[in-house]
Amino acid sequence: MSQTNAIEARHTIKAFGQGDSAHRALDDVSITIRKGEFFTLLGPSGCGKTTLLRLIAGFEMPTAGDILIDGAEVTDLPPNKRPVNTVFQSYALFPHLTVAENVGFALKMLGRPKAEVAEVTARMLALVKLEHLAGRKTAQLSGGQQQRVALARALAPHPKVLLLDEPLSALDLKLRKEMQVELKRLQMETGITFVFVTHDQEEALTMSDRIGVMSAGKLQQVGSPREIYTRPVNRFVASFIGETNFLPAKPVAGGVKLGCGAVVEAEGEGHTLTVRPEQLRLVAANEPGAIAATVENLVYFGTDTHLNLRLSDGEALVARVQSPPTGDAGFAMGQAVGVTFLPGAARLIRD
């Protein structure tokens, strides 16, 4: 194997509690994170994202399984012997040290010469644009500035992997957007592998090279944002990322048959058909091959308009159409329409 991976977790289990009350925060998770990628762990609260990061950082020991960093087994190494650094959600800046001393902390602990510590600290502060605050105590900084100090401090020793546990969740929306761009820039400039935790799906889609979707201690799917969005493997992934429609479906010769009797083309396996609202086309009610539906409600969102449709068997379907310049999408409540799916848009998934 010439190309080693940044992180590898093999059949990792983490149980909290003993005996009957034991709870598996991670249930047999195997994951591979490549060198230099921006990898995001995405999932609802309590699904085990923080636990996985803490296992990688060495703050917790796995109940079973192995963890490799840069190809080397680290399962038994304490945190201070692992070439990874963490940006904590609460920042955890040292209140008794200045901004510069916080940033230089790791290099000082590693026993690097004073000149090197000073040089790297200055470079890191420049990287996060905080040169002017080097001498301040951290309590005198704004939330965004503390965030940057935490980033600079974790990047200073140039770790093999940077772990970020919801680093942006404490920031307001505007600052958050700025920091998203900033994080991407830092990752490109340093070339360090980032493992980023969030429960914000938009953040995950816009920032990541690859996403790992987690639920209830299990890794559901790993893939690029496009793969995750367009080819979700199960109902959880499809509904957690973006909006989607689910229809019961049965494979038949030449496609799948929906409850209303229509037969459509769909890839994949399973008994549920999923299709994104923006992949629907509304056509005339009598168009051949179209599924008959009635418009129940219209919601105007500015850039587009959402239509709540009802099929003949009572199933609901949401369609999203781009709003024309006049703003009037040209549909009325109670109107009969035909629905078609864009080629390749409909997929069968497992539950």
Added chain:
Amino acid sequence: MAKRFDIARLPGFAPIALLSFVALYLPIFTLVGYSFNAGNSVAVWSGFSLHWYSAAWANETVKAATLRSLSIATLASAIATVIATMAAIGTTRRRAFKGQTLIYVAINQPLMVPEIVTAVALMIFFGMLKQVTGYQGLGYLILAHAAFCIPFAYLPIRARLEGMDLSLETAAADLYASPWQTFRHVTLPLLGPGIAAGAMLAFVISLDDVVITEFVKSGGQDTLPTYMLGQMRRAITPEVNAISTLLLGLTVALLTAFFLLTRKRG
């Protein structure tokens, strides 16, 4: 919802509180006042003078006792603070272990057992040691003081440790600090005010002790409080008042510092 019970709103609270303060502080103010008495009575006022302060200062026995008190308090509080710091870390930074309650009780034993019992026990035990070793020095008093000062040093240090954000120590470990470096560069500096507060409290407690000292000391090892006690048995002069006032001043200064150190920073 009904108003919460508030003792300060009960009828008669203010007069009772006032009476308590008077009962507490009036004797102290009287004591301080008569330390400036020109005459040699602690009851009849005959004019202002610093005579008794200079008398105390000129008294070689008082000087020796003061020096002894201060050295015992310094060494005993230092020993107590080191042990209390280690105990506090042991009881807050480790997983709960079997027998933890027992250790907690052992540390705080001097707060619960009547002082006279500890005093007699120490007297008998040290008496045996004095026989066996032949050593008669101040070491016994220092050890005895250190022992009963430990809980006073322990409590503020433990409180500070419990209030500390654990993620700071986690962050230090993440940033390549070994357990010792984490302690040295993160835990200890953040614990500083707690340790200083504990040391001061221990110092004051040691300075003030009569009962245990009286039982454990060998001949010629009077501390300031036991010297004063001895004086009271003979003629009482305002010299005792003057010494008490100075001790009071030192204690108030240390306790003020203690308060400032343990106060949450705004």
